[in-house]
Amino acid sequence: MAKLVLMDHDGAIDDLLSQLLVLTMPDTELIGVTVTPADCYIEPALESAYxxxxxxxxxxxxxxxxxxxxxxxxxNEWRARPEIINALPMLINLPKSPDPYTYLSAPELIIERLSAATDNVTILMTGPCSNLVLALEQAPELTSKxxxxxxxxxxxxxxxNVQMFQHDGSAEWNVFWDPVSSQxxxxxxLPLTLIPLDVTNNVPVTKQFLSTLATQIDYPLSxxxxxxxxxxxxTIPSYHYTYFMWDILATSYLAIPEQFKTERIKASISTRPPNAGQTYLDDNGYELTIATDANTSFFYDYLLEQFKR
Known part of the structure; x- marks a missing residue:
């Protein structure tokens, strides 16, 4: 039976790539996608997702x-990327997308999809967690689904990877956007598995990878x-900043969990400056699982194969 997956992302390039990757997974059924207006403006991001x-x-x-x-x-300059995505040659002439304000709100859709699911659902989040928290605050009984x-x-x-005023640089952006909901x-x-910077820092977007991907140009997804x-x-000219495959690595965990090493820990999250959004080990914190390592060569090969579909 296919794994039921409900995805929440925030419309950035790696989020949209992650949505594509889920759709290539043969044993996965994507039952809904919600978009958070974090690393995107919501209207063009919904257009991209559609x-x-x-x-x-x-x-x-x-x-x-x-x-x-x-x-x-x-x-703001990061959030505008879906405007460029929507103008790419393979996407610009697709039929017009629906009015984004006709969609259910993200918490409403999460509640509806979990309620209707015939089996328990895996939640994949590649942006902040706010929509899921808002949904479960309204319908806490759905945690069992x-x-x-x-x-x-x-x-x-x-x-x-947060480089902002009044911050000490200890936080990751998806948590920092809404540290209160994150805590x-x-x-x-919940059975919670985090794929943190500790492992995503090992999978940069390299020209070598892009060169290999380009040899598959006859495949539309490649x-x-x-x-x-x-x-x-x-993508981020204002910083000396490397673009990693943050969300793609997390998404691949759905299909190739055996290629990851994980650890059971206790952790907490700071909700105020100067370390708002910092995730830290805490003996008095909450139990969760974190990925500590991944087979990066297998991961890159896996992507190349999936995007030949």
Whole structure:
């Protein structure tokens, strides 16, 4: 039986690539996608998400619109990337997307999809966790319908990737955007697995990988994903910043968990400056699982194979 997956992402390049990757997984059934207005502007991000569903012939998968805005906004220049995605040659002439304000709100769709599911559902989050927390605050009984939550989030034994005023650099962005909801998530007692910077720092977007992907250009998904990733090489010009496969690595965990090493820990999350959003080991904290290592060569090969489908 296929694994039921409900995905919540925040519309950035790696989130959209992750949505595509889930759609290539033969033993996975994507039952809904919700979008958080974090590393994106919501309207073009929903258009991007819908266009990818069109491309894969899966317009039947419902989309949910995130209306909640977190505490610490992503920089505006990062959030505009879906505008470029929507203009790529393989996407620009697809039929018009629905009005984004006709979609259910993200918490409403999460509640609806969990309620209707015939089996327990894996939640994949590649952006902040706010939509899931809002949904479970409204319908706490639905925690019993969740098989696992896989979240690209946190930095435990490495530095964070937040470079902002009044911050010490210890936090990862998905947690920092809404540290209050992030801490609430830990208290819910869900089967929670985090894929933190500790492992995603090992999978940069490299020109060598893009060169290999380009040899598969006759495959439409290889062509499209190569264009997506090419946009990341100068994606953050204001910082000396490397673009990693943060969300893609977390997404691959659904299909190749045996290629990851994990550890059961207790942790907490700071909710205020100067380390708002910091995820840290805490003997008095909440139990969860974190990935500590991944077979990176297998991972890169896996991506190349999936995008030949």
């Amino acid at each position: 266009k990818l569903l069109q491309l894969m012939g899966r317009e039947d998968i419902p989309l949910g619109r995130g209306d909640y805005y977190g505490i610490n906004a992503f920089p 969740i098989a696992e939550v896989v979240w690209m989030a946190g930095a435990f034994r490495t530095s964070g 609430k998530l830990l208290t819910l007692g 062509n499209l994903t190569g264009q997506f990733w090419a946009l990341t090489l100068d």
